[in-house]
Amino acid sequence: MPHSLGEKARADNKWWSDLSEGQRNAIKVLALTELALKIAMLIDIRRRPASQIRGPKRLWRAAAAVNMIGPVSYFAFGRRRAR
Numbered sequence: 217m218p219h220s221l222g223e224k225a226r227a228d229n230k231w232w233s234d235l236s237e238g239q240r241n242a243i244k245v246l247a248l249t250e251l252a253l254k255i256a257m258l259i260d261i262r263r264r265p266a267s268q269i270r271g272p273k274r275l276w277r278a279a280a281a282v283n284m285i286g287p288v289s290y291f292a293f294g295r296r297r298a299r
Contacts, residue, residue: 253287254280260295268296 232240257280261273269276276294279286 250284250287253284253291257287257290261290264295268298270294270296 235243258277261269261276266273270293276286276290279290279294
């Protein structure tokens with residue numbers, strides 16, 4: 217049983233150096249994917265007219281802060297299809 221707060225935190229959380237190389241690479245790939253999706257989303261929102269976006273642009277820009285959920289939701293539901 218941990219005796220101090222530092223020991224408890226260390227016991228509950230893995231440090232970067234505790235992860236295997238495969239785990240670290242997976243985290244890097246996910247982080248880069250998330251970043252790329254956010255950038256693509258923000259560029260698309262800037263270029264696309266408001267009439268082609270479901271909901272306010274401001275709301276979708278704020279949604280970019282929600283991990284991968286925001287960008288994936290935008291690309292799946294936020295854009296109107298071209299007619």
